[in-house]
Amino acid sequence: MSFANIIGQDRAIRVLHSMLEKDEINGAHLFVGPDSVGKRSVSIEFAKAINCEKKGFDACEECISCSKINSLNHPDVFIIHKEKESSFIKIDKIRDIIYQASLKPYDAKKKIFIIIYAEDMNEESQNALLKILEEPRDNQIFILTTSRVSGLLPTVISRCKLVKFGLLPQAQIQELLIKRHGFSEDEAVLFSHMTLGSPGMAVAFKDKDKIRERDKMLNDFFFRKRAMFREEVCDEKKYSDLKESLQMLLFWYRDLLISKFTEDKTIFLNMDRIQEIFSYSARFSAEKIERDITSIINTINYVKRNINPKMALFNMALELERQ
Numbered sequence: 483m484s485f486a487n488i489i490g491q492d493r494a495i496r497v498l499h500s501m502l503e504k505d506e507i508n509g510a511h512l513f514v515g516p517d518s519v520g521k522r523s524v525s526i527e528f529a530k531a532i533n534c535e536k537k538g539f540d541a542c543e544e545c546i547s548c549s550k551i552n553s554l555n556h557p558d559v560f561i562i563h564k565e566k567e568s569s570f571i572k573i574d575k576i577r578d579i580i581y582q583a584s585l586k587p588y589d590a591k592k593k594i595f596i597i598i599y600a601e602d603m604n605e606e607s608q609n610a611l612l613k614i615l616e617e618p619r620d621n622q623i624f625i626l627t628t629s630r631v632s633g634l635l636p637t638v639i640s641r642c643k644l645v646k647f648g649l650l651p652q653a654q655i656q657e658l659l660i661k662r663h664g665f666s667e668d669e670a671v672l673f674s675h676m677t678l679g680s681p682g683m684a685v686a687f688k689d690k691d692k693i694r695e696r697d698k699m700l701n702d703f704f705f706r707k708r709a710m711f712r713e714e715v716c717d718e719k720k721y722s723d724l725k726e727s728l729q730m731l732l733f734w735y736r737d738l739l740i741s742k743f744t745e746d747k748t749i750f751l752n753m754d755r756i757q758e759i760f761s762y763s764a765r766f767s768a769e770k771i772e773r774d775i776t777s778i779i780n781t782i783n784y785v786k787r788n789i790n791p792k793m794a795l796f797n798m799a800l801e802l803e804r805q
């Protein structure tokens with residue numbers, strides 16, 4: 483795909499380009515920015531540019547190295563993330579990185595380790611990783627991506643060169659969704675609003691038919707099936723991805739709150755249900771909606787950290803029901 487084809491993140495790419503040109507790529511890099519804005523894609527493009535056989539400061543997309551990385555099959559490029567059923571990156575994975583890092587590259591210039599959601603490493607794993615971050619070899623590059631810098635040890639952060647990623651402007655997200663992901667224009671407008679500038683989330687929302695899930699959730703909640711809502715919301719398996727579902731609920735409440743202060747329809751996320759937003763929000767005070775938003779945010783944090791998510795969901799459902 484090469485850097486040239488990444489839509490948005492121009493600033494981050496400029497920083498990486500300049501590192502490539504000055505040959506200052508060694509050591510560890512920390513890609514920081516909101517979830518699903520392209521940190522992983524840019525990591526992979528960076529790895530391709532570094533190991534590309536044509537040495538053009540970008541991926542040529544033709545050499546063996548570029549094709550192997552494209553198919554995630556390169557023996558010297560490692561992508562590390564937590565297993566689906568696990569709540570953190572296991573120490574064994576970090577031990578494996580340390581072992582791999584002790585070996586010379588197999589057939590590339592550099593061995594590259596990309597750790598996705600680096601905050602998923604617990605303290606033990608981060609401390610283990612720290613040892614190699616402190617004494618990196620010339621032929622090793624580490625890329626850590628995170629949306630939650632507070633989940634990383636200060637000692638780890640201090641070993642990394644920071645590269646900042648931002649949210650994409652609406653127009654760029656819509657262009658990306660239409661060109662890359664086959665969205666219709668209407669879908670692009672709706673989903674880009676609904677996901678607050680996160681193309682990754684927009685694609686996931688469309689794939690998982692999140693609009694229907696949202697409508698079902700709202701119908702259950704608002705059309706007086708509250709007891710049922712409580713049961714459903716507490717059933718983690720009911721929703722295809724709990725974090726995304728809670729995020730959607732949060733966006734809905736955000737719109738309810740905004741409707742108390744403005745009638746400017748362009749700033750709503752759930753653009754397709756504006757009438758209902760106004761009729762629902764009329765039933766609650768702004769203070770009540772604010773309390774509910776806090777409760778949803780707390781629950782998202784509990785679920786993210788896997789701290790008794792069932793209890794957190796139950797408490798949230800009770801809080802939302804309260805008048």
Ligand SMILES: [Zn+2]
Pocket residue numbers: 533534535536541542543544545546547548
């Ligand atoms: Zn190449």
